[in-house]
Every structure is written in C-alpha cells, then in structure tokens.
Amino acid sequence: MEFSPIRTALAPAPEDFAGLLRNRGLYPPVPAALSPAPAVASGVPPTHATTILAFKFADGVLVAGDRRATAGNLVVYDRADKVLEIDKFSLMAIAGVPATAWEMARVLEHSFQFYRRSQLQEMSLDGKVRALSKLLRDNLGFVMQGVGVVVPIFATYDLEASTARLYFYDAMGAQFEAADFAATGSGSPAVRSVLHYENTWSARPLAKRKQEEAVLLALRALDTAAEADTATGGVDRRGRVYPIVKIVSSEGITTMPEKQLARLFRKHVA
Amino acid sequence: MIEEPYRWVEAIANRREYIEHQLAGGSPIAALNYHDGILLFTLGRERQKIFEIYDRIAMGGIGHPGDIERLRMAAIEVTSTEGFARSAQDVSLRRLANYSLSPILKAAFEQVYGPPFLSRLLFAELNRGDGPNLFLRVDYDGSIHTNGGTFSRAFENFGVISGTNASTGRMEQFLHGKALANLSLEKALRLALDAWTVGHLTLGEDPGAEMPSAEQIDKHRGEQLASTSIEAAVLERTSVLPITWRALPDADVRPLFTTDSSL
Numbered sequence: 012m013e014f015s016p017i018r019t020a021l022a023p024a025p026e027d028f029a030g031l032l033r034n035r036g037l038y039p040p041v042p043a044a045l046s047p048a049p050a051v052a053s054g055v056p057p058t059h060a061t062t063i064l065a066f067k068f069a070d071g072v073l074v075a076g077d078r079r080a081t082a083g084n085l086v087v088y089d090r091a092d093k094v095l096e097i098d099k100f101s102l103m104a105i106a107g108v109p110a111t112a113w114e115m116a117r118v119l120e121h122s123f124q125f126y127r128r129s130q131l132q133e134m135s136l137d138g139k140v141r142a143l144s145k146l147l148r149d150n151l152g153f154v155m156q157g158v159g160v161v162v163p164i165f166a167t168y169d170l171e172a173s174t175a176r177l178y179f180y181d182a183m184g185a186q187f188e189a190a191d192f193a194a195t196g197s198g199s200p201a202v203r204s205v206l207h208y209e210n211t212w213s214a215r216p217l218a219k220r221k222q223e224e225a226v227l228l229a230l231r232a233l234d235t236a237a238e239a240d241t242a243t244g245g246v247d248r249r250g251r252v253y254p255i256v257k258i259v260s261s262e263g264i265t266t267m268p269e270k271q272l273a274r275l276f277r278k279h280v281a
Numbered sequence: 282m283i284e285e286p287y288r289w290v291e292a293i294a295n296r297r298e299y300i301e302h303q304l305a306g307g308s309p310i311a312a313l314n315y316h317d318g319i320l321l322f323t324l325g326r327e328r329q330k331i332f333e334i335y336d337r338i339a340m341g342g343i344g345h346p347g348d349i350e351r352l353r354m355a356a357i358e359v360t361s362t363e364g365f366a367r368s369a370q371d372v373s374l375r376r377l378a379n380y381s382l383s384p385i386l387k388a389a390f391e392q393v394y395g396p397p398f399l400s401r402l403l404f405a406e407l408n409r410g411d412g413p414n415l416f417l418r419v420d421y422d423g424s425i426h427t428n429g430g431t432f433s434r435a436f437e438n439f440g441v442i443s444g445t446n447a448s449t450g451r452m453e454q455f456l457h458g459k460a461l462a463n464l465s466l467e468k469a470l471r472l473a474l475d476a477w478t479v480g481h482l483t484l485g486e487d488p489g490a491e492m493p494s495a496e497q498i499d500k501h502r503g504e505q506l507a508s509t510s511i512e513a514a515v516l517e518r519t520s521v522l523p524i525t526w527r528a529l530p531d532a533d534v535r536p537l538f539t540t541d542s543s544l
Contacts, residue, residue, distance in 0.1 A: 028365075031358060037366050099522060121365045124524070128333050128357050 028125040029118055029146065038118065042152035060242030061093060062198030063104040064232055065164050065177055066206055066217045067191060068225035071260030072166045072175035074104050075229040077198070077237065078252050079244025089244055094255045098123050099263050100168040101139060106196035107161035107182075111153060115146050115161060136169050140178050140186055147184035154182050162195045166259050175259055191217055198236030198243035205232045222258070223275070226267055229256055230280050246276055292393045300421050303399050307343030307444035309452060309480030312405040312416055314438040314461040315469035318525065319405045319414055319516045322473035324481075324509040331514050333526040335360035335372050337407040339516055343442060344400030344421070352382065352400060369523055374406035374415050375431050387423030397421055403442040406430075407516040407525050416440025438462060443480040451492065452480040467537055470513065470529075474538060478502040511535055 032038035060081045065074040076093040079086060094104045095116040103119060105112035122142055126134045134142070143165055153159025165178040165186075179193040180186050191210050194202040209228060210217045220228070230246075233254050237245035246253055253276065256267040310323040310330060321331045321339055330349075331341045334356050342349035359381045360372045382402075390397045398421050406415040413435030416428040428437040438461040441452040456476050464472065475498055482493045482501050493501070513529040520527070 028361065031362065032365065035362055037362060117365065121361060125357065125361045128335075128361070129354060131329065131332070 028122040029149070031125075032118065038114075039153075041149045060240075061106040061196035062194070062202055062233055062236040062240065062243040063093060063106050063164055063196050064194045064199070064202045064206065064229060065104065065166055065189070065192065066210075066225070066228075067175055067177060068217055068220045068222070070222055070225075071168060071258055072177050073225050073229055073256065073258050074102050074164065074166050075233060075254050075256040076104050076196075077233055077244040077254050079242065080109055081242045084241070086244075089247060089250070089252055092255055094257050095120075096257070096264055097139075100170070100259060102166045102257055102259055102264060103143065104164040104166070104195070105161060106163070106199075108153075108159050111150060111159040112161045112163070115143075115150070115163070118146060119143055136167060136171075136176065139167065140165060144180060144184040144186045147180055147182065151183060164193050164195055168259050168261060168263075170261070173261065196243070198233075198240040201236045201239055202232045205235055225258075226256055226272070227275050227279050230254065230272065230276055234280055246281070248276075248281070289393065293391060296390070296393065296397060297422070300397060300399055301445070304344055304401055304421075305444045305484065307401065307442075309441060309443035309448060309477050309484075310341035310343065310403050311452060311456070311473045311476040311480070312339075312341065312403060312440045313456065313464075313469060313473055313476070314414055315464040315466055315515075316462070317466065317515070318407050318518045320466065320469045320473055320513065321403075321405060321515070322470065322477060322511075322513045324474075324477055324505055325512055326509050329512065331512050333514070334377075334404070335364060336369050336523045337409070337516060337525050338372070338374050338377070339405050339514060339526060341403040341442065342400050343444060344398070348398040348400040349402070352386075352398060352402060355385075356382065370409070374404050374417060378404060378417050378419055378425055382419050383423040383425055385423070386419065386421060390422040401442050403440055405440060405516065407518060413438070418442055439476075441476065441480065444484050447486055448480045448483045451483040451486075452476050454492065455479045466515065470534060470537055473513070474502060474506075478505065481505060506535075506538055511538075 029038060033040055061077060063076045065072060074094050078089055078091050080088040080091040094102060097103050097120045103116050119142060123134055123139060143163065150159055160182050162182050163180055167176055169176050177189040177193055178186050179189055179195060192206040234245060237243040253269055253272040256272060258265045308323055308325050312319055312321045321341055323330055328346060332353055334340050338360065340353060340356060356377060359377055364372045386398055389395060400421060402419045404417045408414050412433045413430045415430030416439060418426040418440060428435050428440055439456045441449055443449040443452060478498050478501050479493055482497060511531045511534045513534055515527050515529065516525040517527055
C-alpha cells in the first residue's frame with residue numbers, strides 16, 4: 012500500500028475507479044488500436060453459454076439465472092452464481108466469459124462505493140448504467156480477440172421515480188432500457204419467446220403478477236431454455252442445485268431462498 | 282542555512298509551533314464505542330469533518346480542508362485498491378496508518394522546503410470478531426496514538442482529537458472510565474456531545490486549569506447546539522451489508538438533545 016499524496020495532474024479523474032486501477036496496473040489497459048482475432052482462434056466461435064432472464068412484475072424486477080458454466084461442450088461448474096449484487100439496489104447478471112464478467116462486476120461494485128466515498132454523494136442511476144457501458148466499451152479489445160465477450164443485464168431500483176428499472180447491453184457497450192423483460196445468453200431465444208407469449212397473450216401481463224407467480228414463471232422459463240440448450244443448466248434435484256432468483260424492489264435486493272424454490276419447483280414445474 | 286543541524290532543528294520547531302497555532306481553533310471530534318459499534322460525533326458549521334473511508338473504517342479530520350482532502354482521498358484510494366486487489370478482509374487501519382499515512386506525513390513535515398500537512402486525523406475501525414475496536418490519532422508529523430486496539434487489548438473504548446493537546450487531554454479525561462460497551466445509541470450521542478463540549482470549552486485553556494464543571498458544560502452545550510450543525514455517523518455491526526457506515530443527519534439527532542437535556 013502506497014500513495015502519491017500530491018496529485019500533480021488531474022488524470023485520472025479522482026472518481027474514476029477503473030482509471031485508478033489501471034494506473035496501478037491492477038486492471039487491463041484500454042487498447043489504443045484494435046486488432047481482430049487471429050485466424051487460429053476464429054475456429055472457436057465466441058459463446059455466451061448461459062441463460063439469464065429478467066422481467067418487471069408487481070413488486071419490482073426479478074432477475075434469474077441458471078447455474079451451469081461451460082467451456083465448449085464441457086460442463087465446468089454447476090453452482091455458478093451469475094446474478095451478482097453490485098450495491099443495495101443494483102444487480103448485474105452476466106452471460107459470457109466468466110473471468111471477464113466477474114472481474115467487471117467487481118470493478119463495478121467497487122466503482123460505486125469508491126464514487127460514494129470519494130465524492131460524498133451516491134452515483135446517479137444514469138451514472139451507474141453508463142459505468143457498466145463504459146467497462147464493456149473498454150473491453151472491446153478482448154471481444155475482438157474473441158476471448159472476453161460479456162453481455163450483461165443490469166437491474167436497479169430508481170428511488171427518485173419509485174420504479175424498478177431494467178437495462179440490457181450488447182457486447183460493445185450499447186445500453187437499452189427494457190420496458191417489460193430482457194434475456195441474454197445462449198438460452199435466451201427460448202426464454203424471450205416464453206416471456207413475450209406470457210406478457211402478450213396470457214391472462215395477465217408480467218407487470219401485474221405477484222411475487223410467487225413471477226418466481227414460478229422464471230423457473231418454468233429457465234426449464235424451457237434448458238430443454239433445448241445444452242449450455243443452460245436445469246435443476247439438479249439430487250444435488251439440490253436450483254437457479255439463482257433475486258428480486259429488486261423498493262426494499263432493496265431479496266434472494267429467493269432455496270427451500271422456497273424447491274417447493275415451487277416440486278409443485279408446479281417438475 | 283538550513284543545512285546546519287541546529288538550524289534544521291529550529292526550523293522544525295518553528296514549523297511545529299506554526300502548525301499547532303493553525304490547528305488550535307479546530308472543533309473537537311469524538312469517537313466512542315456503543316452497543317452496536319462505533320459512533321463518531323462533532324459539531325460544526327463550515328464543512329463536513331467525518332468521512333467514510335472503507336467498509337469498516339471511518340475518519341474525522343481537523344485542519345486545512347485542502348490537506349484533509351488529500352489525506353482522505355489517499356486513504357480511500359489505498360483501502361479501495363487493496364480491497365479490490367485482495368479482499369475487504371485485507372484492508373486494515375493498522376496498515377493504512379503505519380505503512381501509508383505516517384511515513385508520508387513525517388516526510389512532508391520534516392522536509393522544511395516543502396509544505397507540511399496542516400491536519401490532525403482521527404480514525405476508527407470496527408473489529409470483525411470479538412476483539413476491541415481500534416481508535417487511532419494520526420498527527421501532522423506522522424506520529425500515531427492508538428487506544429491499543431491493535432494488540433487486542435484496548436486501554437480506551439474511544440478516540441478523540443481536538444485543536445490543542447490540552448483540550449484533547451480533557452476530553453480523554455472526561456471519557457476515561459465511562460462504561461461504553463453497552464451504551465445505547467441515544468446515550469452514546471449524549472455522552473459524545475458532552476465530550477465535545479468539554480473539548481470545545483477547554484480549547485483556549487492553560488494546561489493547569491481545572492476540569493469544567495457540570496453547569497459550565499450544560500450552559501456551553503446549549504449555546505453551541507443553537508449555533509452549529511450536528512454531524513454524526515456510526516459504523517454499525519448490525520448492518521446486513523459489508524458496508525457498516527451510516528450517517529446520522531442533524532434532523533434525526535437534534536430532537537434527542539432538545540427534548541430532554543439530562544442524561
């Protein structure tokens with residue numbers, strides 16, 4: 012631990028935590044020029060093998076993700092947590108290369124805290140949404156190399172407008188606010204269809220559903236995705252591995268207890 | 282001229298006198314244990330003086346705002362990068378003060394051609410286990426005074442800083458021996474206010490004067506409360522998040538002092 016007590020130049024800006032990390036060699040620098048992936052690597056298409064879904068319901072926004080981590084056709088890990096808490100009201104769910112994604116979540120989490128502590132005010136909601144976008148943008152070099160694609164979803168509660176907000180991103184950092192739902196990962200086409208159908212033609216749109224109905228829908232949608240997509244983990248009942256389901260509401264973040272998921276699953280899904 | 286040893290000693294002594302003079306008006310800050318953690322407290326009207334540094338570390342500072350700001354930013358940068366590169370558990374106040382802040386402060390103080398830091402800092406760290414909380418005072422010359430909490434044996438359950446040594450001593454004398462461990466937040470706030478009042482009353486006093494009486498404290502407390510803002514924050518052990526800091530706004534704390542002034 013060391014520091015230079017006299018800031019001679021004002022770069023990086025004192026509130027830019029990623030910049031501070033780069034200064035200390037703790038985070039990869041932004042490449043000045045982008046080079047495409049070498050020909051050898053192009054045989055392996057970049058995958059973001061996972062299923063993440065998020066939708067707004069009566070209490071706020073629900074974010075759910077399966078637990079499987081894969082490398083090509085290998086299952087590497089069956090207890091991965093892809094829905095990460097960034098602060099009291101914000102969740103980031105990740106599809107993509109785990110090493111990059113978890114590091115990004117870690118930088119983001121520390122950035123928000125660092126901003127609050129150093130600037131003595133909470134980062135605005137737009138600022139937070141943009142911060143993730145910038146991390147993705149800075150990661151473009153790795154995306155081009157085909158080794159670090161991350162496609163996240165960001166869910167947070169807007170305390171000023173008293174409403175939950177949901178954003179999805181592309182791998183280059185463009186951000187989009189979702190009106191009703193968002194999905195990412197290899198299982199997302201199936202999930203998107205399910206959510207669209209449920210939202211449009213079922214008895215009640217997603218936004219009107221209560222918590223238990225919402226959790227059940229998430230479990231069913233993930234099960235649907237796992238049916239066709241090998242990279243999405245289903246429920247492992249022997250190992251008692253259930254998807255991660257988290258809810259962002261005006262109260263903060265709630266993680267659905269495994270017991271409740273198990274009960275719902277036994278009763279209504281399998 | 283400075284190259285002669287005697288001149289150097291003289292220059293340091295002058296510098297010390299100058300800094301002490303600059304700090305002499307600084308409003309005291311008191312930090313003390315209570316049932317759920319640590320309370321930090323001061324009264325003021327100019328600017329914020331109590332800050333969050335990391336998950337379990339808070340800081341109070343008196344002196345020049347520019348210097349406090351530089352040290353505060355440095356402390357946040359050091360702890361945040363350590364927390365990121367290793368883990369939040371690896372961030373410790375002992376390391377921050379001994380390895381980062383103290384050498385820098387000492388160097389700045391003794392290099393007589395450069396500017397010293399016109400500031401006196403108070404740090405508090407909430408312990409993770411059953412051990413005592415650490416309170417630590419870092420002075421402009423890099424000297425560190427602790428409550429002993431580093432060695433799992435705390436001699437005091439509080440830490441204070443004030444503009445003068447006499448006043449700091451008075452505050453310590455006032456808080457010494459008080460049973461703080463099971464104090465409710467409300468009682469801790471009242472005790473902290475009294476400790477602040479003692480410190481503020483004795484800022485200009487001669488070292489030989491007596492401890493202010495209870496009436497003097499009562500009177501001075503009332504006068505000061507009317508003309509200043511309350512600044513208070515806690516590091517709470519009961520927090521569900523890793524972040525333990527919570528600021529207590531003036532509007533929430535003030536009713537405690539105005540409804541019933543007796544302890």
